[in-house]
Amino acid sequence: MSWQFDPVGIIHSCFAEKFAIPRQPLLAPAATASLELLPPYNQPEALEGLEGVSHLWLIFVFHAAASGPQHLRVRPPRLGGNQRIGVFASRATHRPNPIGQSVVRLEGIEQNRLLLSGVDLLDGTPVLDIKPYVPYADCIEDAVNPLAPIPPHALPVSWSDAALAQAQAHQTRLGQPLVALIEQCLSQDPKPAYQQPGPEREYGVTLWDVNVRWHYPQPDRIRVLEVSQPQ
Ligand code: SAM
Structure with a gap:
């Protein structure tokens, strides 16, 4: 089985290169972007109901990820680049299908674009889908992840x-x-x-x-x- 997807939009962000992009969204609230919606989703009808929604899930393509052989285990930067873990235990960009997901803040809505902040997305990233963040379902208070228990330490x-x-x-x-x-x-x-x-x-x-x-x-x-x- 295989599927083909077309982007619903393209990210225009502050990140001209991958280096120094935070490893997850919302770590840099000042990282802004606009999401340009592509036809036929560049019409107001597609955005009806988003007024008042604070955050969105973006499903996107790691279009600039290095291609190459797939590995079952990866070495996440967060673990110092030495320790290997299963690809499904990591958010690595090099994965079976180069698909990422990020929660970002919706700052505003303009004609055919969404204004966003807290992004971890390279300029030019193709977005496959946009979904509203649903606090009661998406915020799990007792969630546990021993590999990433707290936000990364911030240097002065x-x-x-x-x-x-x-x-x-x-x-x-x-x-x-x-x-x-x-x-x-x-x-x-x-x-x-x-x-x-x-x-x-x-x-x-x-x-x-x-x-x-x-x-x-x-x-x-x-x-x-x-x-x-x-x-
Ligand atoms: N929040 C997403 C997730 O969990 O799927 C992305 C996490 S990934 C570890 C974050 C890194 O992806 C960033 O530090 C950046 O270097 C890289 N990145 C962002 N946009 C990309 C793109 N379009 N293509 C390739 N790499 C990208």
Whole structure:
């Protein structure tokens, strides 16, 4: 048996690349996106009843996941990249069918697009379906997962004076909460868990259209060095 699915929409998000995207939604509330609905779902009828709904489930394609042979076990970054667990015990992007699911906040509804925050989705992600979050059914108070019992530890993020001024200027230009976005994403410590960089090593990522550079002055601290627009 096989099925073919067509996207109902495309994500336009702050994440121009996979690096530094939080591992789950809502970890970076300042991560915003719009979901452009595609015909025939770009009509108001398809959105009737969503007014007042605070959160949505998005079912989407990991369209930029590396292809390759399927494995029964994976090494999730959260476990340091060394420990293997069954693919069905993980949220890894490399999975039998490259399908992801994320709960995101619905900030607003425009003609043919949904305004979202708290996303963990790469720009250009195809969305297969949208479902309203149903608190009584989707929020399970006694749910247990020993592999991911609590949110990941957040590292403190500090700024050089110049980088903060640059980020504030780009925040105004973009009309987006860029300072909070950078702090929320970097505090998740995007670098691979096995790397233990010295203070001289710099890292970079593109958020919206700006390049953010940082380093680790101490192993468990992040300092933003520069926020610039590529020429
Ligand atoms: N919340 C989803 C889930 O549980 O199915 C995604 C979890 S997955 C661990 C999150 C990671 O997927 C992000 O850190 C990002 O690097 C990656 N990602 C997001 N959108 C993607 C896309 N369209 N293609 C490939 N990888 C993507």
